[in-house]
Amino acid sequence: MELLDILNYFVACYFGLMLGNFATSFYFRIPKNIPLLGFNYFTSTPPHCSYCNHLLKLKEFAPIIGYWLCKGRCNYCGAKIDANYFVIEVFALFLSLFCYFHFYFLDWYLIFILFGISSLIISMLFSKLQKIDMKFMLFILFLGIIYSTLINLTIYNWVFKASISSVIATFLMHARYKYHFSSKYYDICKILFTALIWFDLNSMIPYALFILANYALLRRYNFSFSKHVHNYSYFIMFLFSIINHLVVV
Numbered sequence: 394m395e396l397l398d399i400l401n402y403f404v405a406c407y408f409g410l411m412l413g414n415f416a417t418s419f420y421f422r423i424p425k426n427i428p429l430l431g432f433n434y435f436t437s438t439p440p441h442c443s444y445c446n447h448l449l450k451l452k453e454f455a456p457i458i459g460y461w462l463c464k465g466r467c468n469y470c471g472a473k474i475d476a477n478y479f480v481i482e483v484f485a486l487f488l489s490l491f492c493y494f495h496f497y498f499l500d501w502y503l504i505f506i507l508f509g510i511s512s513l514i515i516s517m518l519f520s521k522l523q524k525i526d527m528k529f530m531l532f533i534l535f536l537g538i539i540y541s542t543l544i545n546l547t548i549y550n551w552v553f554k555a556s557i558s559s560v561i562a563t564f565l566m567h568a569r570y571k572y573h574f575s576s577k578y579y580d581i582c583k584i585l586f587t588a589l590i591w592f593d594l595n596s597m598i599p600y601a602l603f604i605l606a607n608y609a610l611l612r613r614y615n616f617s618f619s620k621h622v623h624n625y626s627y628f629i630m631f632l633f634s635i636i637n638h639l640v641v642v
């Protein structure tokens with residue numbers, strides 16, 4: 394390994410830690426509609442505990458080690474810190490190293506690290522709140538559009554899929570109104586429409602069959618395993634797409 398290569402791994406580590414740390418504030422703020430930019434003089438505060446509002450020292454909010462040093466609890470009020478913060482930060486670090494190893498710092502690095510982190514967060518929120526967060530979903534669609542354009546070197550691929558999806562969505566809206574479908578069916582449609590933008594048919598068919606079969610199992614037998622798989626559909630979409638990218642592209 395050359396010196397430059399070692400240096401790049403350090404940069405990848407640093408990017409992963411920073412992105413992971415940044416992503417935890419998205420995870421916390423977006424579902425609660427708290428503004429993301431701390432530039433507003435009146436609303437911005439330094440890092441603080443979200444329960445007791447006590448300001449935190451650098452070692453208490455530092456990525457990964459902060460959670461470990463505080464043993465998962467706030468040092469001032471003892472409130473339990475959501476373990477998902479820790480999971481997001483560790484995942485972002487390893488994903489950054491993995492992506493650098495395979496893609497160097499090319500476009501794929503940025504696309505897959507952002508897709509990985511946002512798919513993990515949308516899945517955690519789906520699991521916690523039982524609804525798909527629209528802002529994260531739009532972000533994943535946006536990344537899918539960039540990915541599809543880079544892969545196919547034309548925008549017609551995703552424009553075609555998006556127009557077919559919007560026609561189907563119109564029919565589904567009517568059907569939902571007429572037959573009083575539950576919002577759960579809508580969640581499945583959102584997941585499949587997002588996957589359609591990301592995937593070509595070779596990955597779309599197995600992914601859709603997997604998601605639908607799992608959902609049928611969940612409805613019929615209510616397995617807790619199927620429930621987790623259903624909640625983590627977006628994360629599984631990410632795994633499918635990165636494996637597909639490494640093997641096929």
Ligand SMILES: [Zn+2]
Pocket residue numbers: 442443444445446447467468469470471472
């Ligand atoms: Zn506290």
